[in-house]
Structures are given as C-alpha cells and as structure tokens.
Amino acid sequence: MNAPSPALVAPRPERLRLVGQRRQILAVMHQRLMFGLLVYAGIIAIIALRILWLAAFGDHAGRKEGMTALIPERGDIVDRDGEPLARTIDAWTIAVHPTKVIGDKLALAQKLARLMPELSEEQYFAMLRSGKPFFYLRRRASPDLVEAVNALGEPGLALEREADRLYPQTSLAAHVLGFTDIDGHGAAGAERAFDKYLSDPASRGQPLTLSISSRVQQALQHELEDAMVHFSAIGAAGVVMDVHTGEVLAMTSLPSMNPNVPGQATPDQMFNRATLGVFELGSTFKPFTLAMAMDSGTVSGPGQMMNCPEVLPAYGHLVHDTHPFGRECSIAEVMMESSNIGMAQIADKLGTERQKAWLKKMGFLDKAQIELKEIGRPLTPGSRWGPFETMTIGFGQGIAVAPLQLAMGYATLFDGGIYHPPTILKVGPGHPLAPGKRVFTADTSYRMRSLLRLVVMKGTGRKADAPGYRVGGKTGTAQKLINGHYSQTINLTSFAGVFPMDDPRYVIVVMLDEPKATKETFGFTTAGWNVAPVVSKTVSRIAPMLGVAPDMNREPNMSEVLPFVRDPKQDSKKD
Amino acid sequence: MSARSFHSVFMVASCAGAALCCYMVSLHVASERSQLEDVESRIVVAQRDMRVLQTEIGTRGRLTQLERWNASVLALSAPGANQFVSGGYELAKLTRNQPTVDFQAPVVLAAAPAPERTPAIGQESRDDSGAETPSADGASPGALLHQASLKIEPRDIPARAVAPVRAPALKTPAAKSIAAAKPAAEKPAAAKSSATKSAGKKSVDKPHLAAAKPVTKPARLAKTDPLAPLPVKLANKTAKDSGPAR
Numbered sequence: 011m012n013a014p015s016p017a018l019v020a021p022r023p024e025r026l027r028l029v030g031q032r033r034q035i036l037a038v039m040h041q042r043l044m045f046g047l048l049v050y051a052g053i054i055a056i057i058a059l060r061i062l063w064l065a066a067f068g069d070h071a072g073r074k075e076g077m078t079a080l081i082p083e084r085g086d087i088v089d090r091d092g093e094p095l096a097r098t099i100d101a102w103t104i105a106v107h108p109t110k111v112i113g114d115k116l117a118l119a120q121k122l123a124r125l126m127p128e129l130s131e132e133q134y135f136a137m138l139r140s141g142k143p144f145f146y147l148r149r150r151a152s153p154d155l156v157e158a159v160n161a162l163g164e165p166g167l168a169l170e171r172e173a174d175r176l177y178p179q180t181s182l183a184a185h186v187l188g189f190t191d192i193d194g195h196g197a198a199g200a201e202r203a204f205d206k207y208l209s210d211p212a213s214r215g216q217p218l219t220l221s222i223s224s225r226v227q228q229a230l231q232h233e234l235e236d237a238m239v240h241f242s243a244i245g246a247a248g249v250v251m252d253v254h255t256g257e258v259l260a261m262t263s264l265p266s267m268n269p270n271v272p273g274q275a276t277p278d279q280m281f282n283r284a285t286l287g288v289f290e291l292g293s294t295f296k297p298f299t300l301a302m303a304m305d306s307g308t309v310s311g312p313g314q315m316m317n318c319p320e321v322l323p324a325y326g327h328l329v330h331d332t333h334p335f336g337r338e339c340s341i342a343e344v345m346m347e348s349s350n351i352g353m354a355q356i357a358d359k360l361g362t363e364r365q366k367a368w369l370k371k372m373g374f375l376d377k378a379q380i381e382l383k384e385i386g387r388p389l390t391p392g393s394r395w396g397p398f399e400t401m402t403i404g405f406g407q408g409i410a411v412a413p414l415q416l417a418m419g420y421a422t423l424f425d426g427g428i429y430h431p432p433t434i435l436k437v438g439p440g441h442p443l444a445p446g447k448r449v450f451t452a453d454t455s456y457r458m459r460s461l462l463r464l465v466v467m468k469g470t471g472r473k474a475d476a477p478g479y480r481v482g483g484k485t486g487t488a489q490k491l492i493n494g495h496y497s498q499t500i501n502l503t504s505f506a507g508v509f510p511m512d513d514p515r516y517v518i519v520v521m522l523d524e525p526k527a528t529k530e531t532f533g534f535t536t537a538g539w540n541v542a543p544v545v546s547k548t549v550s551r552i553a554p555m556l557g558v559a560p561d562m563n564r565e566p567n568m569s570e571v572l573p574f575v576r577d578p579k580q581d582s583k584k585d
Numbered sequence: 586m587s588a589r590s591f592h593s594v595f596m597v598a599s600c601a602g603a604a605l606c607c608y609m610v611s612l613h614v615a616s617e618r619s620q621l622e623d624v625e626s627r628i629v630v631a632q633r634d635m636r637v638l639q640t641e642i643g644t645r646g647r648l649t650q651l652e653r654w655n656a657s658v659l660a661l662s663a664p665g666a667n668q669f670v671s672g673g674y675e676l677a678k679l680t681r682n683q684p685t686v687d688f689q690a691p692v693v694l695a696a697a698p699a700p701e702r703t704p705a706i707g708q709e710s711r712d713d714s715g716a717e718t719p720s721a722d723g724a725s726p727g728a729l730l731h732q733a734s735l736k737i738e739p740r741d742i743p744a745r746a747v748a749p750v751r752a753p754a755l756k757t758p759a760a761k762s763i764a765a766a767k768p769a770a771e772k773p774a775a776a777k778s779s780a781t782k783s784a785g786k787k788s789v790d791k792p793h794l795a796a797a798k799p800v801t802k803p804a805r806l807a808k809t810d811p812l813a814p815l816p817v818k819l820a821n822k823t824a825k826d827s828g829p830a831r
Contacts, residue, residue, distance in 0.1 A: 066611045080632050097640055178644040228648040478666025551663040560666030 083173035084194055085207065085214035087187060089224045090259075090436045094178055094217075096187055096201070096269075101150040101174035104159050104167065108138045108145065111166030115139060118164055122147070125158055150174050175201075181266040183227045185282040186220065186258075186382070186434060189269035197272070198280070200434060203381045219436045221257035226250055229551040230260045234520060237544045238264050241525035241535075247283035248520040248544075249417040250552065253508070255437045256421060256430035256444070258380070259516070259556075261285070261414065285378065288386040288410040289521065292488030292537075293348045293470075294506040295406030295416075297458060299357050300345060301423055302368040305454045308359040312342040312461055313574045322351040325398040329354045332536075340574035345461045346469035348485065350405045357404020358397065365400050369409075371449050372422060372429065378415050379431040386412050406486060407496075413504070417519040420506050424514035427455040459566040463511040467568075468575065474507055474542035476549040478560025483507030483518075483545065485537035490524065500524050503537035507545045510558055512566045520544050 087096035104126075111118060119134035126148055129137075137145050148155065149172070156169055175190045188199020195209070196202035200220060207213050230248045238246040250260040263283040267275035281287065303309040318335035321328050331351050335343070344352030357365065369375050369390075377385045389410035391399040402408040414432060422429040427450030435441045462482035465471045470485045486504040489496040504521040508514045520541050531539035553560070655661055670676045 065608060080629050080636070094640065094643060097636075099637065099640060176640065176644070178640060179647045180649060182648060224648060228652060232652050476666075478669075550665075554664060554669075559671070560669050561671065562666060 081211065081215045083214075084175065084190070084209055086217035087200060087208070088217045088219055089183075089222045089227075090219060090257075091223060091225075092219075093224045095183060095220065095222070095224065097176050097178065098173050099176045100171045101176075102153065102156045103149050103170045103172045104147040104151050104156065105170065106138070106145050106147055107143060107166050107168060108140060109143055109166075111138055111164060113164050113166075118162070118166075121162055122159075125155060175270075177269045179224060180270060181268050182224060182231065183222050183260070183262065184267050184269045185263045185284065185384075186222055186261050187269055189272040198384065199269075199282075199382060202383055219438070219440070220434050221252075221259060221436045222261070222434065223259045223555070225555050226552045227260040227262065229555075230518075230520075230548050231262045231264070231266070233544050233548045233551070234262060234522075235264055235266075237520075237522060237525075237540060241522060241528060241531075241540045243522040243525040243540075245278075245283055245523035246521060247287065247413045247523075248548075249284055249414050249518070250548075251417045251421050251432060251517045251519075253421045253425045253514050253517055254430075256418070256432045257437055258414070258417075258432055258434050260552075261434075263287075282382075282384045283413065283521070283523070285380065285382055285412050285414045286384040286386045288389055288412050289502055289504075289523075290407055290410045290488045290491070291413070291416055291504045291506075291521070292406040292486035292502070293350075294484050294486030294504050294519075295403070295409070296345065296348065296353050297423060297462060297484055297506075298368070298372065298419055299353055299360065299365075299404040300341065300461070301450050301454050301458055302365065303356045303360050304457065305368075305450050306360060306364055309341060309356055311457065312340065312345070312571045314341050315339070316341070316344070316352060316355060318344070318349060318352050322354060324354060324358070324401055325396070327398055329401065339576075342461060342464060342571040342574040343576065345484075346464050346575060348465070348470050353405040354401035357401050360400070360404070362395060362397060362400045365403060366395065368449075369403075371447075372419050373431075374409065374411055374415060374419065378412060378418060380414065381434055388412070388415065406488060413519050413521050416504070416506055417517050420508055420517045420519070422449050423455060423458055424508050424517070425455070426452045457570065459511050459514065460568050460570045462508065463566050463568065464571045464575065466507075470536075470538045471505065471507075471542050473538055474505055474545040474549075476509070476546045476553065478562050479549050479553045479558060480510040480512055480561075480565060481507050481545065481549055482509070482511035482514075482566070485542060487536040487538075499535075501535045503535065503541045505537055505541040505545050507549070509549055509553060510561075510564070512564050515558060516553075516556060518545055518548060520548070 082098045084098045086094055086098070088094050115138040116135060119131050119138055122134045123129065123131040147167075151159075159167055160169055173194065175194065177184070177187060177189075184199075186199055188201040188203075189197055190201050191197045196205035200218070201208065204218055207218060230250055234246045234248045237243070246262075246264040248260065248262045249258060251258050261284045263281070265279050267279040272280075283289075300309065304311065315338050318331075318337060318339040320334040320336045321330060323329075329351050331347075331349050333347050333349075334351065335347070335349065339349070339352060341352070341356075343349070344356075366375070373379065374388055375390060377387050391403070391408055399408050418429075418432050421432075425446075427448055428446040429449045430446050431444050433441070433444065437443050459482060462484060463480065464482075465484055466475050466481050471483055474483055474485075475481055483506050486506070488502045488504070489498065490500045490502050491497075492500060502521065502523055503525055504519065506517070506519045508517050522541050522544075525535055525540045527533045527535050670679065
C-alpha cells in the first residue's frame with residue numbers, strides 16, 4: 011500500500027528532455043516573433059517617415075512636370091531680325107486602325123472619300139480591308155476636317171496631335187532653310203546642317219539665328235523671279251553678302267520649292283543653284299584676274315596700255331571680242347568693255363602657276379566653306395591646265411564655281427583684300443566673326459573700286475546702276491556647254507555687284523540660266539540686258555533697308571580711271 | 586496633484602500641437618508653391634497661345650503675300666534717291682519754300698500799279714539801281730512802289746501806309762528768294778545801266794544824292810534801305826583806293 015507512487019519519483023529522463031526542448035522552442039519562437047515585429051515596425055517606420063518627408067518636402071499631386079518652360083520639340087529658326095522662318099507647331103494627324111473598325115467599312119470608305127478626296131472610295135475600302143494595323147490618312151489636317159472626321163464616330167479612326175514643322179514664309183529662303191523628313195530630322199539646308207543643335211533638348215530652347223534678312227531675301231527673290239519669268243529662263247540664283255563679315259543676307263535659287271510640302275518638289279526645284287550648282291560664270295571673273303595681275307606687279311594700273319587687236323591668235327586658238335577695239339587700249343577700257351582679248355593677255359602675263367596659287371588662296375579650287383551641306387565642288391581644267399586654259403580662266407571660261415563662291419570672291423576683293431569664310435549664321439555674341447585671311451593688298455582692293463564703278467557708269471553694266479547707291483560691278487555672259495560644245499545662242503548671264511562703291515559694304519550676285527531675248531532687249535541675251543536691271547531694282551529696294559543712304563554727290567575716286575578711257579565722241583571727231 | 590498626474594498628458598498634447606504646427610507650416614508652403622506653379626503653368630500656356638497666334642499671323646501676313654497685295658492693290662515702290670534728305674538743313678529748305686511762295690503773291694498784286702509809274706520815275710530809279718543796286722534789285726515790285734512814293738509830295742502817308750506791308754514782304758523774299766528775284770530784277774537793271782553806261786558809279790551816286798536832297802527825306806530812306814550793300818561798296822571803294830596806292 012505504501013508503495014511510492016510513480017509520480018513522486020523523479021521524472022523520467024524523456025519527460026525532462028521534453029520540458030527543456032519546449033522551453034528552447036519557446037525561446038526560438040519568441041525570437042522569431044520579435045524579429046517579425048521589428049521587421050513590421052521597421053516597414054511601418056519607413057512608411058511613416060516617407061509620409062512625413064513627403065508632407066514636409068514633397069510635391070503635391072497636381073504638380074505639372076515640365077510645364078515651367080516652353081521648350082519646343084525642335085528649335086525655331088529665325089532670321090537676323092528675329093522673324094521666325096521655321097517653327098514647330100502641334101498639328102492634327104488623322105490615322106486609321108483598320109483592325110479596330112467596328113462599323114460598316116464600305117460606308118466608312120465612302121464617307122472618307124467625300125471628306126478627303128485625295129484617295130478614291132475604292133482605295134479607302136482596300137485600305138480598311140487590308141488587315142494592316144495602321145495607316146496615316148492626313149498629316150497636318152485642318153481643324154474643320156478633324157471635326158468632321160471626329161463626327162463620323164468611328165473608334166477605328168485616330169485623331170492625334172503631332173509636332174510638325176511649319177515654315178511661315180513658305181518658299182522664302184527655302185534652299186537655305188531646307189526641310190525635315192517625316193521623323194522630324196533635317197533633310198536639307200540649315201535643318202540638316204544644324205540638326206543636332208535644333209533637336210538637342212539642351213539647346214533647342216534658344217532659336218537658331220540665321221544671317222538671312224527676310225526682307226532682303228524677299229526683295230531679291232521677287233525681282234529675280236520677275237526676271238526669270240520675263241526672260242523665260244530655266245533657272246536663277248542670287249546671293250547678297252556682307253562684305254566685312256561674310257554673312258549671307260539673302261540666298262535664293264529658282265525655281266523655288268515650298269518646304270512645308272517637300273514631297274511635291276521636283277528634283278530641279280530642290281537643287282540649290284546658289285551653292286550646289288557650279289557654273290562657268292564668264293566675265294564676272296575678270297576683276298579677279300586683273301586684281302591678281304595688279305597685286306603680282308604684271309600690270310601697273312588702270313592706265314597701262316596694251317595691244318587690243320580684232321582677233322588674238324593664242325596657242326593654236328583664236329580669242330574673240332564682242333566689241334573689238336582694234337587699237338591700243340588701256341586696262342580701264344579692257345575692263346569697261348569687258349574685252350576677252352585684253353584679259354587673256356593679262357592672264358597670260360600672270361602665268362598658270364601664279365593663277366593657280368591665287369585661285370587657291372581665294373578658295374575657288376575647293377568647296378565653299380559654308381555651314382550648309384549642299385556644296386558643289388568647283389570644276390577646273392585639272393591636269394589640262396595649260397597656258398591657253400590660263401587665258402580662258404582669265405576671262406571666266408573653263409572654270410566653274412558656285413554663285414556663292416563668286417560672291418565670296420567679290421567680298422574678299424572689296425573688304426580690303428581680306429577673305430572671311432561665308433556663313434549663314436548671324437555674326438554676334440554667339441557666333442563671333444571668323445578670323446580673316448589676307449589675299450589681296452588693300453591698295454589693289456582700293457583701285458578696283460573705281461574700275462568696277464566705271465563698268466556700271468560707262469561700260470557693259472549701265473543698266474545695273476541704281477541712282478545714288480554707287481553700284482559697281484561686272485557683267486558676265488558665259489556660253490553654255492551643250493553636248494561638249496559651247497553654244498552660240500544659249501547663255502548663262504550673271505552680274506556681280508558691290509555697293510556703295512565708295513565704301514563697299516554689300517555684294518550682290520545674280521545669275522539667270524538660259525534667258526531668252528525679248529523685244530526690249532533687241533534680241534540680245536547678254537547680261538547687261540537681263541540680269542543687270544535685276545541688280546538695279548534689287549539694290550534700290552534693299553539698300554535703304556540695309557542702312558545705305560543714297561547720295562548723288564558721292565562717288566569713288568573716278569579720276570583714277572576716267573583719264574584712261576577714250577571718249578567715243580572724240581573718236582568720231584577724229585574720224 | 587492633478588497637475589502632476591496630467592503632466593504626461595500635457596507633454597503629449599504639446600508635442601502633438603508642435604508637430605501639428607510644423608505640419609501646418611509645411612502644408613501652407615506646399616499650397617503656396619502649388620499656386621505658384623499654377624501661375625507658372627498658366628504663363629507657359631499663355632506663351633504657347635501667343636506663339637500659336639504669332640505663327641498664324643506671321644503665316645497669313647508672310648512677305649510673299651504682302652508682295653502680292655502690293656502688286657495688286659497698293660502699288661508701293663521703293664523710295665528714289667531724291668526722296669532722301671541728308672540732314673536737317675535740307676529738310677528745313679523743303680518746308681520753308683511754301684510760305685515764301687504764298688507770301689509773295691499779295692506783293693505782286695500790290696505792285697501791279699507800279700509799272701505805270703516806272704516810265705515816269707524810271708530815270709531816278711535807274712540812278713538808284715545804278716548807284717545802290719542790291720536793295721532795289723532785291724525786290725523789284727516793292728522797290729518800284731517805294732521809289733514812286735519818294736517823288737510824290739504826299740509821300741509820307743503812302744510811304745508809311747505801304748511800309749508795314751512792304752517791310753515783312755521785303756524781308757522774307759529778300760532773304761530767301763534772292764536767287765529767284767535777282768535775275769528778273771537784274772535784267773532790266775542791266776539793260777538800263779547799259780543805256781547809261783557812261784555814268785560811273787561815283788558819278789551816279791552824286792547826282793542821285795543831289796537829286797534826292799531837294800526832295801528832302803528820301804535820301805534817308807535810300808540810306809536805311811540798302812544798309813547791307815552800302816558798306817560793301819564802301820569797302821570796295823577803299824579797296825580800289827588802296828589798290829592804286831599800292
């Protein structure tokens with residue numbers, strides 16, 4: 011009976027082990043719970059802190075990011091006076107997702123054909139049934155059309171706003187501005203040359219300021235277009251340039267194009283005759299030859315006399331003149347009457363090597379150094395450049411350069427002989443004047459003034475004179491090379507002028523491609539009859555805008571050349 | 586007791602109050618900032634609208650279009666070289682020409698009776714012009730009238746009656762349209778002087794003065810009128826005098 015109960019006996023070792031295990035497990039569980047608690051507390055603390063942080067420094071829900079500054083999708087292009095020449099606008103685009111069309115496709119095609127008649131009903135229907143996911147119907151649609159399309163109520167039609175390039179002045183300076191492709195990247199002109207600047211978010215907020223003056227551009231383009239239509243020319247080009255800085259104030263190539271719809275332009279319209287086209291510009295080259303000769307010392311000055319026969323036999327060829335002297339003549343007369351014979355002899359004295367060196371220095375043997383990408387490479391005789399070619403180049407045949415280069419050459423000659431690379435960017439704080447390079451001496455530059463003024467006062471360029479603006483310049487009539495032969499009837503006429511000649515500030519170069527004779531020109535197609543009047547009209551329009559005041563009492567020092575010009579009246583008296 | 590027991594409550598309340606104040610400040614700042622941003626975004630929207638409108642106006646009034654309107658309607662052309670004035674002097678010359686033309690008209694009318702008198706008094710006037718030409722030449726009709734008044738006895742009244750009218754009339758044309766008046770006046774004077782060629786300057790002076798003196802005061806008038814030329818003549822005389830002396 012007194013037998014001890016098993017309970018009073020020390021617990022069995024298994025049981026003891028069990029208690030110890032349980033305590034251990036409990037401790038682990040506590041640890042885990044604590045860890046979980048800390049994790050949750052930490053998360054909550056982070057959230058709370060974040061909320062506090064947002065409350066103190068955060069932005070509110072209605073904040074409009076990126077609305078604090080107006081940065082267009084693509085930078086503006088403005089002219090030198092700040093007038094916009096190219097801008098990016100929000101345009102409406104009408105597109106269709108044929109797979110999402112739920113209504114009657116035939117009815118929809120009929121309605122679309124009525125609204126947008128550029129495609130027929132069948133074409134719209136084929137488009138809707140093609141199963142392709144997306145078609146553009148119209149880009150840059152007018153708001154009226156967008157409203158009408160929206161009223162169709164078809165969910166498959168998509169109306170979207172899209173950044174689009176607009177050229178407010180349409181065809182004005184089209185070749186300088188260029189145009190953009192469908193993706194908004196520059197495809198020609200300044201759009202292509204400055205694509206990086208215009209599309210970079212850091213720089214596109216600031217407009218790109220060109221050196222073009224839209225008013226000067228308009229005057230030049232209008233007068234040139236008039237002449238082109240009047241003389242039935244196939245093309246024309248014109249450049250106005252600042253002599254001292256090389257800034258291009260106006261540059262046009264006709265026939266022009268509308269950069270708003272580049273797809274409609276023909277290759278001929280897209281071709282930039284002023285920079286990409288190279289032409290044999292004829293007698294407009296003569297002042298360079300004379301300046302080279304005067305600088306080299308082979309010609310002493312406008313008073314030097316030389317033999318000017320009716321025909322000059324040279325190196326197995328004959329050089330002719332339109333108005334042969336057939337007597338002794340002075341350099342001033344050679345220039346005034348644009349004598350090939352006289353100029354060929356001057357070039358011959360100068361020599362091939364020196365001519366090449368001068369032309370190289372003037373930049374006539376390389377591409378023009380302008381920012382545009384559409385630059386033509388000049389054509390020279392190359393390896394055939396012998397003494398006779400030197401003669402022909404002396405009077406402007408046998409070398410083909412772009413009209414822009416001709417303007418550049420005249421700017422060099424009349425900026426005291428200093429060459430500045432031409433630019434289409436406005437010279438100012440953001441675009442400093444490029445360092446100049448001396449080509450001719452200042453004395454030669456000065457002496458050329460009266461010689462070129464003489465051409466306009468008494469010589470072949472009389473019709474280029476704009477009263478009071480002291481225009482000086484040189485006409486150039488070049489025969490066109492047709493099937494390897496110089497045509498006797500088809501010409502390319504040009505005029506390179508500088509004004510005001512007593513203190514040269516601007517160069518104007520105009521060119522007409524294949525002008526036809528009219529009643530007023532008495533059957534002539536030479537430059538004095540068709541392009542010279544363009545210069546006169548343009549200069550009288552643009553000179554007041556450019557701050558050149560007309561003055562009937564100012565002239566360059568004509569006493570340097572007038573004594574060396576024989577008066578035709580005296581000639582007739584002697585006879 | 587109660588304060589001590591509520592101590593912790595006060596602490597909590599004040600902490601909560603301080604935190605709430607801080608929160609209110611930050612909330613206020615945030616709301617101000619959002620208002621500012623609203624204004625900024627409104628400015629941007631307005632700028633964009635302006636840009637759109639400018640673009641539209643610029644496109645509608647593009648230079649090609651203006652040129653077309655000019656060709657069809659306005660027909661404006663570039664100013665000619667003679668339409669520019671180089672300075673203020675040329676500009677003033679343009680404006681002064683008109684009043685002188687107006688001003689001379691009544692003088693011509695007033696001088697209409699003068700030709701009747703010239704043959705009668707012509708001799709003396711010629712003497713006058715021969716002796717002290719410029720003043721008489723300067724204003725031909727006025728001068729004739731004035732000489733006529735010299736001779737007639739009741740000259741005081743007409744002379745004074747005419748004088749106020751003549752004086753301004755004489756001054757302005759004499760100053761500004763000398764060139765216009767001279768040739769007209771000089772020609773007859775020259776013709777007349779050729780008729781009386783023999784008379785030298787000095788010899789003419791004296792008879793004139795002698796003739797003027799009996800008629801009393803006109804001599805004074807002759808002195809006062811041509812004040813400007815007189816010293817010149819005198820100077821010439823002295824020069825001539827000194828010439829031979831040299």
